[in-house]
Amino acid sequence: MTAQRENDPRKSEPARLGPLSRAASWDRLGKETFDLVVIGGGVVGAGVALDAATRGLRVALIEARDLASGTSSRSSKLFHGGLRYLEQLEFGLVREALRERELMLTTLAPHLVKPVSFLYPLTRRVWERPYTAAGLFLYDTMGGARSVPGQKHLTKAGALRMVPALKRDALIGGIRYYDAQADDARHTMTVARTAAHYGAVVRTSTQVIEFLREADRVSGVRVRDVENGAETEVQASAVINCTGVWTDELQRLSGSRGRFRVRASKGVHIVVPRDRIVSESGLILRTEKSVLFVIPWRNHWIVGTTDTDWNLDLAHPAATKHDIDYLLEHVNSVLATQLTHDDIEGVYAGLRPLLAGESEETSKLSREHAVARVSPGLVAIAGGKYTTYRVMAADAVDAAAVDLPSRVQPSITDKVPLVGADGYHALVNQVDHLAAEHGLHPYRVRHLLDRYGSLVGEVLALADGRPELLKPIENAPDYLRVEAVYAASDEGALHLEDVLARRTRISIEYPHRGVDCAQQVAELMGEVLGWSAETTAREVEVYRARVEAERDSQTKPSDEAADARRSAAPEARDKLIEPVS
Template sequence: MPVPPWSPQLGPERRRRDLDRLRTQHFDVVVVGGGVVGAGAALDAVTRGLSVALVEARDLAAGTSSRSSKLFHGGLRYLEMFEFGLVREALRERELMLSRLCPHLARPVSFLYPLTRPLIERPYVGAGLALYDTMGGSRSVPRHRHLRRSGARRLVPALKRDTLVGGIRYYDGLVDDARHTLAVARTAAAHGAVVLTSTEVVDVLRHAEDDAGNEDGAGDGASGDRVTGVRVRDLEAPDEPAFDVHGTVVISATGVWSDELQAMAGATPSFTVRASKGVHLLVPRARIDADSGMILRTATSVLFVIPWKDHWIVGTTDTDWHLDLAEPAATATDIRYLLDQVNRVLTVPLTTDDIEGVYAGLRPLLARAHTGGRHPSRVSREHAVARPVPGLVVVAGGKYTTYRVMGADAVDAAAVDLPEPIPPSCTERIPLVGADGFPALRNQAAQLAADWDLPVGTVRHLLHRYGSELHQVLTPAVDDRSLLMPLPGAEHYLCAEVRFAAVAEGALHVDDVLLRRTRIAMETGHRGADSAVAVAGLMGDVLGWDTERRAAEVAAVLDRVAAERASQQQLTDAAADGIRRTAPDAERSAGTLAGDRV
């Protein structure tokens, strides 16, 4: 049965149809960038009644949006910078995510703030957390609570006694960033947006305008040019020529690539983006004896210890990055820094042998003249929206939590170039795919487990990843019970989840599943290598891969894992980057089979 035009399914048939639409339709808005801000802008625009296409060169959330600290948070440290408006805005968004927009993907998470100085620190931090509890209309998380030293150590026995005089427990929101970004994009697709990955922008289309605003042939990048679309190339069909996608407005939500797209458009940038590398480690839950996460002060920033399934996430670093933007590399120096910082407070120190996962991402920080040479951690996370030339809107900066506001602001700015007035944003009332009916399903977990003959823990795992799409994930197992088996090398994931990733979630490569549809690549010591063959088989059955293509996909995973491990033994960014680049990304590996990429 054909997939209806307004459906969240991003499978092979939908991709073929959306490519046809991309070639033939004129869109009101073309969004470049499939991270959370681009997906948010696409959802905002399409729910205002605009025709929308989103194009992404790699995969949804392939960059920053799959490599964050996995938090919806207000930014507690920004209170110290007196950025109250930014914190209030972020806390309001946190509340929307937890209560209305994606309660299946987000949940409250506890943190201990250890107090290290008697008398003066408790009232100071307590006053900040009192503000944090009340700003933004928070109702979905408990309020902060003061603890004596004994209470703090009961909550986190792993802490050295002499590292604290007491503590304060507070809450934020935990989220799987990659799955959340995917849900935002699929919700946009469900409302009629074209959403296409492996679709690379190779040029920006421009036409010169006369003083009356009439188009007058092809432009040359001068200030009088108007952007009228983009030229793209389908990386899944490298032998086919690039083609033009026409739009009234192009919104660039390309994060750390923002400067590149503005240059492609011949625009003088209103701001530039500064890439700051953040590295996180995953260690087994048993290695830190604690019933709460922690937030720790460092010399330059803060360090989080975040509960994540059977692991702790320890991060992050905050250093300038000037090398490959697609795959920033973690170094042995980064890893040593994180271990040294967390070991300052732990009774049983962590070692490199405890590390099961490492990931690195780039924060797109605004670099204006007033930031000067300040350390990246002192640069505000406030976002900016600019219209450097008619028909082009650029949005950058900000933080993951405020993606929805950034998307709405970008569409508001795009309205200047649209022929008719547009309604105000309504995305604060649009639940994401999987959110509808989630509370009832959560209460029915035991019965669902009995119905599907699965452990209750497995059903809860599925509900917090798919919400009300649970039955769509599991229904194919009615005819093929093997889909209910755990995936080799990743016992917490079912084979049915891999099939669903290819059928409905737009996964085109094995690493799309290992890195983003699941988190196998960061949660397992083998980093996805032991699961690659099984994933290639399940995906290949859906996507029609032959034996050669399946082998190439597995080889790409093994190359990635080897390059990651080797790069993380290097002491400098340059050395690590040189090794990390030796592993081609999945799109390039697939393209090599079909023809050379330009």
């Protein structure tokens, strides 16, 4: 009985996405018949897998690259209602998003999602303060929001005390309000691990290359392991396409006509050191098109974002010099000490999957989501925003229910904490004890708790008998070496870029963008994944080529030139077939 329990993936505590589970999951894909196959390992796909698994369905989540390798690791890293959507009168969207923010902060992911404050500088006399205050009053009360402080009104002097970095003539007063933020890539990965914990098969580097059909209905998919080229067929009652900006490509592969069209909008962010902007709060600034955020991010600031059409490589959207200049110009318009290109530590570009509509301006396209049963056995979902992923997931499973053989239970994910949430608050109160036990500074333990929650014990256990793993990664001292090991052993990281760009954020938090620690991190991963010296060297070489291509693309004047340079870099997953999911 004990052996049977240990071998049953539904009993894992919690599920480990490591080399052994990867081999077992391939076996399950080829042998089992699933209720649902979910394509796409972004936050919506991971959310659908979790929603389905917790309803008692047999589910497989398939991702061609890495968890959160697309849009879901390149957002503004905010769980927010979308203050500007109030002005567009999208009250339902804002209310829904604020309810989700509250759930994340209190119940589902308090270890990952934290309150963050923003100052809204006022520049117009008489009308702007009451107008903005009325909007923020709605924002503070809609959706049951209770876990962050309400708005606070500031005089000009008070606002400048809060944000000394502002030019004196950049404002006449201000209003501080609160939202929430999270490391999007870690959050998405944790949603996927939680789905695995409840029995879902979660498999990355697994590409859908064909849809299977039984008469007029979709009955599964044929997949390719892009690490070794192996292929197998996966049988399912229904397939859900959660591929974001790749939605249209997957629709074409399925041979079904899509019910909606997805348009990719590029959003670029830059990362600068914390000491370059002297402030106790983030900033939200109006621009001629939308809004610009200056977001506190550990020892850094994230400044973004742009909002422009993108019709080129969907896997590797590239930031141009023009994009970066746009961000610098707008943030410098209010800063007393100007930011320059030399201040930039990191740059990242992501694509928002917007529902194509009447407007030609992507900033005015709706962030609402759409779900459609494209054909018997095939559902597609697109649009929406990161914050509402759980609602989107429930809607997608509901839409697929008609193709499932038995009655489907209602969604319960509003009551299912993500792995690492249970026990987190108690551990926060035990930081000093944990620190002393492991010979770490309490600050370091708090940092680990905010990344792993109550799974921190698993992470630290890997260093038992290996105290060197509790030392910082060379040239990336915010992270411990054991974190690179855990990423490979438990979090599904298969390549060096998975760790440097997503399990950690070294690729955007250090000026070297991960190059200076690539060798050490590759060697730590290689111990877990069984890499040879040649494989380790190739991983480092491919990562360095990626960084070089990104740096060079960011000097180009146009999307086309930047895309050509970025796309020329080699793929870590070199057996991918285009177009990818």
